Amino acid sequence: MGRTLVLRQSSGAGGTATLLRGRVPRGTRKRGLHPFPAVWKRGLSPFPTWQRGQSPFRKGAKRVQPPLPPPAAKHVHSVSVPPPETGAVRTLLLGLAVLLAASTARGADARRGSEPAAREIVIERRYLHLPVKTGEPKVRLRVMDGEKIVREFDIELAAGEPGFWVPCDLDGMKGKRLKIEAGRLPSGSKALEAITQADQLPGAEQLYKEKLRQQFHFSPRIGWNNDPNGLVYYKGEYHLYFQHNPYGWAWGNMHWGHAVSKDLVHWQELPIAIYPFKYGDWVYSGSAVVDKADTAGFKKGDEDVLVAAYTSTGRGESIAYSNDRGRTFTDFEGNPVVKHSGRDPKLIWYAPGKHWVMAVFDEVDKARGIAFYTSKDLKAWERQGRIEGYFECPEIFEIAADGDKSKTRWVVYAANGDYSVGMFDGKAFTDESGKNKFNYGNAFYASQTYSNIPEEDGRRIQIAWGRIATPGMPFNQCMLFPVELTLRTTDSGPRLFAEPVREIEKLRGRKHAWQGETLQPGAGKNLLAGVGGELFEIRAEFEVGDAAEFGFNIRGTPVVYDVKGGQIVCKTAKAPLKPEGNRVRIQILVDRTSIEVFAGGGRVYMPVGVVHPEDSKTLETTTTGGAAKVVRLEVYELKSAWE
Secondary structure: OOEEEEEEEOOOOOOOEEEEEOOOOOOOOOOOOOOOHHHHOOOOOOOOEEEEOOEOOOOOOEEEOOOOOOOOHHHOEEEEEOOOOOHHHHHHHHHHHHHHHHHHHHHHHHHHOEEEEEEEEEOOOOEEEEEEOOOOOOEEEEEEEOOEEEEEEEEOEOOOOOOEEEEEEOOOOOOOEEEEEEEEEEOOOOOOOOOEEEOOOOOHHHOOOOOOOOOOOOOOOOEEEEEEEEEEEEOOEEEEEEEEEOOOOOOOOOEEEEEEEOOOOOEEEEEEEEOOOEOOEOEEEEEEEEEOOOOOOOOOOOOOEEEEEEEEOOOEEEEEEEOOOOOOOEEOOOOOOEOOOEEEEEEEEEHHHOEEEEEEEEEEOOEEEEEEEEEOOOOOOEEEEEEEOOOOOOEEEEEEEOOEEEEEEEEEEOOOOOEEEEEEOOOOEEEOOOOEOOOOOOOEEEEEEOEOOOOOOOOEEEEEEEOOOOOOOOEEOEEOOOEEEEEEEEOOEEEEEEEEOHHHHHHEEEEEEEEEEEEOOOOOOOOOOOOEOOOEEEEEEEEOOOOOEEEEEEOOEEEEEEOOOOEEEEOOEEEEOOOEOOEEEEEEEEEOOEEEEEEHHHOEEEEEEOOOOOOOOEEEEEEEOOOEEEEEEEEEEEOOOOO
8 A cells, every 4th residue: 555745845944845644664764864854954843832821932731833834736746655665666766755845845935035045254253143023934043163053043033124133142253254054034135144243232232221121120131031940059149040042032942041149139141051952952941059069070170060950852851060150061971861751850959868859840641740860979860759730840848837947848839839848758759738829920930949048048039930021122021039938837737928038128219108097998198199110119017997998009000908808909810818917918019010919928929910001100009998007108119120
């Protein structure tokens, strides 16, 4: 019985023919005879778009292949292929397929007017400035040093006026003649000719002054960010590695970006820490630790070794190490260290067992969970326990109960933050609490906590990805403000509380304060009538009184306590909260595109993404249905962390 190959013009750059139906004879790919190599590089990449939840840009559980366009009837070729009996027949048939593919490609190029695009350039400055326009067709751009690929990534090159410019860092390449290849561009495109060189980033004069730039939340200078990665403290620096597309506004081209801070408020972005192993083998989420005892044997020099664990999309769970305080990393030649169906390794040191633990998202027969592996040297790992019901970006840590270090528990959670409290013996986790909701906002995802915090500090500090789009900007998304986690006993059992780290005080400017005021409904007195701006910290304590609802209107967005419902409300976000002795405590951080609400001393954590109206920079105290007493109210005008 014959096998049918159906060929069609590919939607990808280059006009290649794509195999739509049927299959190539067994064994041909191993011998390099596959007639459709471009399929694996372009249209039907083995690294398809990941879609999940509210974010079409980041990775998720379900790989969704981009839909194929309908074929043009005049350009579909069907070939009836008998079962191959000999190598010669197989080669002949494959040759026929290649000829048909080439014919289709040539016809497509003629119709589309596209042509190969390349340019040679002598590197005189650190950065290439590449013109980008979000929404343009993606092309695969290569920077070549002879036969060596220096950089390779997807980019929405601007055919005309750029929306913004992105840098391609070529540090150390000065004086070399490099070739820039961009597949096929529309005929007459000037995109490659528009590329310039500079020692500064594009738009450096406006950096951090952009209209939608968060002023005390970290965001990358240019490009996309999602998950925080590798949160580790070392020698006075908080390291923030993060999922980063340096070449566009949307998700893609995953690298590990890098920033450092001495106080969790003022951040300095550094060069990319970990580049992809190769195109298509992206650097997904992971963690970092300080290998103080040099268990892996990577140490060279006086600095302790920082070891990062990440998911290599083409290989598996991998590690890399740094001997220069986390600035650059060397990929371990024995990668991958773990192969399984999953991603996002979180490393911790388990002192009682004197071994490392890797908690990693794991799928077995479509069942999602967290698997635990152990190792003595970070290189050889043994699979141990597993827990069900968790999806990507796992976290595990030990924490004191009610501040008592003699009474500790372990906390486990995954990307959405819902957590369990229990015990961990270094190999298996025992749940004692069931799953509990952690955040009630619309912007929280994929948080991680810092490792190697000094014992004299002792805080459990968390940073999450702030899923907040910034349309029209050269950057996209941000990190939520760092919070301190504590485990406290409540009437519902042990619960995690989250409060802004104390370092927020470094940004405080002018203070406004009131005590013992009564709010009246209707056209009552607005305590905040004389306060305006963009950046605020608000701390308030109310007595419920006979009001139905009370709180604030923040630049047009109500943040209120609903007395009858017993809940805090901000836009569509709602969180249950019981008054404490007829009082309600609220703390709010306001930045250009976010409102983060903390209530009940951290019992409620509600980060909300909101782009405030440009013409509204006012604050207002509100009450409906009756009076509410303001026990105390403090409003701090905050300074920009970028100044």
